[in-house]
Amino acid sequence: MRVGILGGGQLGRMLALAGYPLGLTFRFLDPSPEACAGQVGELRVGAYGDEEALKGFAEGLDLVTYEFENVPVGAARFLAQNLPVFPPPEALEVAQDRLREKAFMRGLGVPTPAFREVDTPSGLEEALAQVGLPALLKTRRGGYDGKGQALVRTQEEAEAAFWALGGEGLILEAFVPFTREVSLLAVRGRTGEVAFYPLVENHHREGILRLSLAPAPGLTPTLQARAEAYARKALEALGYVGVLALEFFQVGEELLFNEMAPRVHNSGHWTLEGAETSQFANHLRAILGLPLGSTAPRGYSAMVNLIGLKPSFAKVLAVEGAHLHWYGKAVRPGRKVGHITLRRESPEALAKDLPRLLALAEPSRV
Numbered sequence: 001m002r003v004g005i006l007g008g009g010q011l012g013r014m015l016a017l018a019g020y021p022l023g024l025t026f027r028f029l030d031p032s033p034e035a036c037a038g039q040v041g042e043l044r045v046g047a048y049g050d051e052e053a054l055k056g057f058a059e060g061l062d063l064v065t066y067e068f069e070n071v072p073v074g075a076a077r078f079l080a081q082n083l084p085v086f087p088p089p090e091a092l093e094v095a096q097d098r099l100r101e102k103a104f105m106r107g108l109g110v111p112t113p114a115f116r117e118v119d120t121p122s123g124l125e126e127a128l129a130q131v132g133l134p135a136l137l138k139t140r141r142g143g144y145d146g147k148g149q150a151l152v153r154t155q156e157e158a159e160a161a162f163w164a165l166g167g168e169g170l171i172l173e174a175f176v177p178f179t180r181e182v183s184l185l186a187v188r189g190r191t192g193e194v195a196f197y198p199l200v201e202n203h204h205r206e207g208i209l210r211l212s213l214a215p216a217p218g219l220t221p222t223l224q225a226r227a228e229a230y231a232r233k234a235l236e237a238l239g240y241v242g243v244l245a246l247e248f249f250q251v252g253e254e255l256l257f258n259e260m261a262p263r264v265h266n267s268g269h270w271t272l273e274g275a276e277t278s279q280f281a282n283h284l285r286a287i288l289g290l291p292l293g294s295t296a297p298r299g300y301s302a303m304v305n306l307i308g309l310k311p312s313f314a315k316v317l318a319v320e321g322a323h324l325h326w327y328g329k330a331v332r333p334g335r336k337v338g339h340i341t342l343r344r345e346s347p348e349a350l351a352k353d354l355p356r357l358l359a360l361a362e363p364s365r366v
């Protein structure tokens with residue numbers, strides 16, 4: 001089977017690495033000739049919106065998936081005329097727009113922070129009156145890793161952010177004083193079979209994920225069940241196939257939906273060593289119509305992102321039980337270039353050894 005992946009970043013690369021044991025081969029489409037998945041599979045360089053590039057990419061493929069959610073929906077639909085494309089392009093369409101995804105989840109009865117659409121100065125006034133301050137003003141589309149958003153505490157800050165973010169196509173969201181941020185990796189197969197990984201606790205800085213702890217410390221069955229019930233609704237409403245990542249704000253024992261990604265997700269990288277079946281393997285099983293694998297955790301895991309720096313591999317690997325994943329990308333400030341997973345048999349053992357790895361991943365903060 002030859003699998004086509006729209007996007008050639010590290011997620012595509014890790015999908016391919018998970019697919020080789022099943023005898024799959026991979027072709028990537030990415031606008032950059034440097035795309036790091038090209039080191040492990042065939043890379044076609046082209047724009048996602050270019051029909052000729054899409055036709056060349058599709059030739060000889062058995063099915064298509066994506067590792068990047070800002071692929072134009074038109075490209076996914078174009079490919080879907082001739083090939084199975086999973087997850088369905090509708091999921092891509094919903095997830096690309098912060099307003100649509102929140103409205104969609106709310107429509108399913110899933111709690112979200114208060115939010116309003118903002119397209120004009122008077123719309124901003126109305127939204128502020130309804131949502132209140134402090135709030136987050138965000139672009140509906142295209143933002144990632146904390147880009148395209150501003151925390152606003154006053155009317156003046158809101159007006160300045162409104163113009164700085166382009167003056168239209170925005171969403172105002174109530175600022176949530178969350179207890180912590182968690183995410184759920186859910187997977188649904190072609191037969192409708194579903195599986196869920198345990199909730200993960202995520203720590204961001206400057207809008208970028210730095211650390212995930214899995215399972216989320218102190219995770220209760222009630223919280224897990226609540227997250228799964230919300231995810232199940234989304235999976236079923238979208239006729240979803242593949243891995244879907246849902247990010248929530250936890251407030252006490254409540255969960256407020258923040259956003260979704262219709263793909264494998266950074267907060268699921270721990271599953272490579274920390275779960276019976278990785279998110280990458282399960283995404284491939286799902287889209288191929290194979291039985292899903294167990295999502296049970298193996299002990300307690302931490303995933304530390306390597307952002308804009310290359311640590312000493314020898315020092316990382318000298319930490320017993322540490323696994324290094326280097327993506328083969330050029331190191332640039334703020335860029336995700338790799339991650340490390342650490343696995344232990346107890347949360348206490350994990351907490352004891354994690355600081356060593358954090359010091360290697362973020363030496364400037366020690």
Ligand code: AMP
Pocket residue numbers: 113136143144145146147173174175176177178181204207247258259
């Ligand atoms: P996002 O790109 O929407 O996931 O936002 C990036 C990060 O900004 C989140 O992981 C949170 O840490 C923070 N953030 C976003 N929206 C809110 C909100 N409504 N309330 C509090 N913090 C937020």
